Amino acid sequence: MILEYLRKRHTLSRTEIVYDLHISFPTVIQNLQYLTELGVVDDSKRISNTGGRNAVAYTFLQNAKLAIGVDVAEFRIKAVLVNLTGEVxxxxxxxxxxxxxxxxxxxxxxxxxxxxxxxxxxxxxxxxVGIAVPGIVDEAGEYVVYGGTLNFTGATKEQFTKYIRYPSRLLHDVYAAGCAEAWGNPEDDNVFYIMLNNTIGGSFRTGDSLYVGDTGKSGEIGHTTVETHDGKVCYCGRRGCLEVYCNAVQLAKHTDGRLDVFFDEIRKGNPTMEKILDEYLRYLAVAVNNVRLLFNCKIVVGGYVGAYMDLYKEKLTGHVNELNPFGEDAAEYLLSCKYKVESTAAGAAIVFIDEYLYNI
Ligand SMILES: [Zn+2]
Structure with a gap:
């Protein structure tokens, strides 16, 4: 509790902690000493007071420990450095x-x-160092159970971390991104995360734990069917999957593969692009509504397309509300992602941060 409070408030005196958290003085002293010895709290400064002695300023050292997350994607390797507050x-x-x-x-x-x-x-x-890959990883984090899009099923953690000399982990990219989002919004207990990258993924977190399902394939929202009438063919071999209607490429392909340019056109009010986006959002709304009906939870829309949600949240909300039978307003449970960039890589690092803080 003390560490959490210090992380939020950054610098506090002992008295403030005692009063705000209703913890006894000896307990606060003992814990602050422990945190100082660990090196995550600094006690070398003073809070200047007018009159009386200056109190010790206990400051949270957010860069005392760090973690690296690596996002291994089709055309790019991205690494981020994350500190104890989850900041990139x-x-x-x-x-x-x-x-x-x-x-x-x-x-x-x-x-x-x-x-x-x-x-x-x-x-x-x-x-x-967490390595996030675009494939389903087994529960122990040892190998890739399904690497369909990039054809690397069976690849192992050993291979990915062969040239890394630090403790490391292999993670499913969408779980990593979902973890980053859930960590950023701790007050939301149940969160379904939809990742709209060049492929689509999903993950469901309840409380502190990720729901992985019986065979580790929970949350695969990309392959839920959103078009039953003559749907387009998906890479999984079936037709009408959300994947083929709502991955980021479906928008970016209209602007030479540049998603930023696509949304620039939306900002300018380009009617052709608006029509494309509207069709996209109608399919996305089906998925969002299904998740809401099944889980009755908050839904975070993230990934490349999710980063632009401010530009279309109202429209998406409108489409979702048309489908909802209970008159719920999607504006209240639909959240834009906290990590606008690099949520996947950040999440791969945050698993280490989370574990460290939990075990302190
Ligand atoms: Zn599919």
Missing amino acids: IDIIRRDKRFCMEEDYLREIGRVVDEMVTKHQILADNLLG
Whole structure:
């Protein structure tokens, strides 16, 4: 409790902690000493008072421990450095086409090393490196159960982390991104996260835990059917999946693959693009409504397209409300993502931060 409070308020005196949290003085002293010894709280400064002695200022050291998250995507490797507040301190991007060859795996290690060197991170202060991949990972985090889109089913953690000399983990990208979002909104107990990247993923968190399902494939919203009449063919081999109507490419392909340009046109009021977006949102609304009806929870729309939700939230809300039989207003349960960029990489790092703070 004390650490959580310090993380929020940054600097506090002992008395403030005692009064605000209703914890006894000896307990506060004992805990602050422990946190100071751990190196996550600093007690070297004073709060200046008029009259009387200056109280010790206990300050949360947000950069005392760090974690690195790596997002391994089809055309790019992205690494982020995250501190104890979940803030992304730095991003390194490397254009490189995904493959499981040695040269590529070595590049993952190089990106991590570059981040470590650039910020002069001591090994003791680096909690770990999370590797998020666009595929379903087994529960133990050892291998890829399904790597359909990039054809890397069966790839192992050992392969991905061969050139990384820090504690590391392999994660499903959408779980990582969902974790980042849930961490950013701790007051929302039940959250379904929809990731609208070049492929679509989903994850459901309830309380502190991720619901993975009986075979680890829960949340695969991309392959729910949204068009039953002559639907377009999906990479999974079926027709009419949300995936083929709402992945980011369905918008970006109209502006030479540039999603930012697509949304620039929306800002300008381009009627052709608005029509395309409207059709897109009607399909997305079906998925959102289904999730709401099944889980009755908050829904975060994230990923590349989710980052622009401010530009279309009203429209999406309207379409969802038309479908909802209970008269619920989607504006109240539909949330835009907290991490506008790099939620996947941030989430891969946050699993280490979360674990560290939990075990303190
Ligand atoms: Zn499909």
